[in-house]
Amino acid sequence: MLSTLRPALPIAAPVMVGYFTVGATFGLTATQAGFGWLWPVVISLIQFAGAAQFMIVAMVAQGAALTEIALVVFLLNLRHVFYGLPFLNNRPRSLVGRILMIFWLTDETYSLLTTRTQTDPPPVQIAVGGLNYFSWAAGTLLGSIIGQLLPLQIDSFAFALSALFAILLTEQIRAHRSVVPLVAGGLAVLVIVPLEVSFGIGMFISGLAAIAVITLWHVLRPTPLNKGNSS
Template sequence: MPVTPPLKPPVPQISVLSLSVPVAMGYVPLGMVFGFLFVQAGAPWWLAVFASVLVFAGAAQFMMVPMLAAGLPWASLALATLVVNLRHVFYGLSLLDKLPAKRWARWYLVFALTDETYSVLTTLPPGTSTRQMVTVALLNQGWWVLGTLLGAVIGAQAQISLVGLDFALAALFAVLAVEQWRSADSAAPLWVAVLSYALAWALLPQQALLTAIGLSVLAGLFWRTSAARELRP
């Protein structure tokens, strides 16, 4: 009798726009701040947009503004950008199994892997198509480029203050943390992060963030080792 091949699991239907809208709430105002500051530092508006298209590095782009204004060499700028974005190496390693096999899509997702895009991609269900993953990354970069364009045009035409929009980044990370919590099987990682930062703030307030990251990594390693021991026969 002929053997019936196993049915493939249905591809999940995902509204990529709904996934990207929370990112837009942070990227558009923050991109505006970057574009505004970049132009106020004396650069042409189109160069700000060019940087957001080809660099797309978030915090590193903000770091770029005073360094360019001070006339520092490009080598110093490149080294500083490498140090700031070094965490993305670990992001990429944890996503190797999820990244698509198509080379062009894989390379673009590696390039566009910001903190927020990483957070969204890690919540996607198994079987998500390459088109959906790339569309999420493209939309997220598009919001940043749009914000940069708006801020650069405003900065070139008027002298106004954008004070207060920097809170958009904190609000964005709060939304992404809630989404990660809702999609996770356990709330333990969130509580580990909160308790690590509380302990770090009490012990080393000047280096609280770095200390909290180290404590969280140690907790993750201990958790994985304990889980592996429990699974052994």
């Protein structure tokens, strides 16, 4: 256990800090919306779906029906269908390991693990996801308690996630020394410009478009990237 956590901790640390602060922000937001201190923690433990959790709180507070909330959350999380792709060739052997890997595979854990220069063994990947999960839950608990005790609101904590994404994007470009992600992302987002879509649907459609662009690039311009292993 410790031998797995030791290498996982420095990998997970940046996301743990971001998750703790954003989790605390979620706890604060939910308690201020009238959820009490316990429900935000339950939501974080069961759902563990960042943006979707904020959406649930906002929609419940606005009196939306559970079916409406379910549809929006489903759409918001559609982008997740791509996340398992990089881990297919390095999946955990045990069923429990696979279940945990899938459950803990969030935006940030995905970004973090795919930015690594070497492929970590599955137990370390699972440990990274677990550390992030418990940081998110612990942050939510702290934020919920503070939200119950003090009427304060520090929205800037949520910006930690944007900063983390900016860092991860920078590292992705540095690691692969390719501007293809920038070009593919720029082209893919154009697909949704004429459409009136939610964030979740927009991510799903543009994600498919990005896959198409990268595939096209792969076919039309073979490079050494195509010759190596797929890890």
